[in-house]
Amino acid sequence: MILEASRELCDQEGLSALTLRRLGKELGVDSTAMYRHFKNKKDLLSALIDLLFADVPEPDPGRPWRENLTTLMRAWFDIYRRHVGLAEAMAGQADDQPRLFSLTEWTVHELRRAGVPSTDIGLFHQAIYNHTVGYGLVAALSPWMTTPSLRDEQRRIYSALDPAKFPDSSAAAGSLYPDTDILFDFGMELLLDAIEERVREVATETDLPR
Numbered sequence: 001m002i003l004e005a006s007r008e009l010c011d012q013e014g015l016s017a018l019t020l021r022r023l024g025k026e027l028g029v030d031s032t033a034m035y036r037h038f039k040n041k042k043d044l045l046s047a048l049i050d051l052l053f054a055d056v057p058e059p060d061p062g063r064p065w066r067e068n069l070t071t072l073m074r075a076w077f078d079i080y081r082r083h084v085g086l087a088e089a090m091a092g093q094a095d096d097q098p099r100l101f102s103l104t105e106w107t108v109h110e111l112r113r114a115g116v117p118s119t120d121i122g123l124f125h126q127a128i129y130n131h132t133v134g135y136g137l138v139a140a141l142s143p144w145m146t147t148p149s150l151r152d153e154q155r156r157i158y159s160a161l162d163p164a165k166f167p168d169s170s171a172a173a174g175s176l177y178p179d180t181d182i183l184f185d186f187g188m189e190l191l192l193d194a195i196e197e198r199v200r201e202v203a204t205e206t207d208l209p210r
Contacts, residue, residue, distance in 0.1 A: 001027065002037060006048050010085035020044075045089050046097060052079055052086070053099040059106050065113040066192055072106060073132050073188055080136025081181075087140030091133050115199040124195055131191055135184045144177075151177040 005026050009018050020041060024031030038044040056075045059068035080087050093100070107125050116124055144150040158166075159173035169176075178186075 002034065002044070003048050003051050006044060007052070007083065007086075010048075011083055012085070014085040015089055018045075045086075046093065049086070049090050049093050050097040050099050052083060052090070053097075053103065055079055056099070056103060058102070059110060065110040066196075069107070069110045069128070069192060070188065072103075072110070073128060074185075076103065076132045077136055077139075077184055080133075081139050084140035087136055091137055111195070114195055115202065116195060117198075117202050120198060124191075124198075127191055127194075131184075131187055135180065135187070139180050146180045148179075151179075 002023065005023060006018055009022065009026060018041065019031075020034040021031040023034060023044075027033075034044070038047065053076075056072060056079070059072060080090065083090075104125065107128055108121055111121050111124050139146050144154060154177045155173050158169055158176055161170040161173075163170045
């Protein structure tokens with residue numbers, strides 16, 4: 001009940017609204033009752049974030065690695081889209097929760113299934129993390145990138161630029177500021193293509209005569 005009330009409060013009013021006193025008021029109990037379950041707000045947030053990441057499904061070992069990583073990254077990103085009030089807290093959460101450990105385990109496992117060399121695992125894992133969390137923060141903190149009317153306004157601004165000074169930007173104005181979900185998928189596919197290309201490079205290097 002405490003975690004669900006915390007989630008609803010953050011979703012509706014943002015992280016700043018979440019205090020133990022406010023939470024007690026929402027639940028109709030004294031705020032000190034919260035301390036029977038959580039040491040402080042940080043402890044509460046850690047438990048809440050861990051709960052939210054339960055929505056990320058475990059990869060299916062019977063599916064190709066690329067499909068599994070696609071499903072994992074989209075589910076991860078969708079958590080940010082659904083809970084923008086908690087995005088900053090999620091991005092700042094240390095990877096010290098069971099479900100966050102699982103995210104790393106699943107990602108690394110799929111990279112190994114893909115054939116990524118051990119020396120590159122950390123690079124690709126971090127690239128996946130940065131892409132997913134980065135776009136999650138954009139979705140939460142940059143309304144001019146996610147709100148259609150604001151994106152339209154940005155395109156109008158660029159289309160009105162002096163073509164003598166900004167010939168390429170003004171000419172491309174109509175394609176700038178695409179939908180955030182489309183952008184996320186576009187970047188994800190580029191990243192997955194890069195993984196496949198790296199695996200091919202390694203295979204080629206291995207086949208070269210010594």
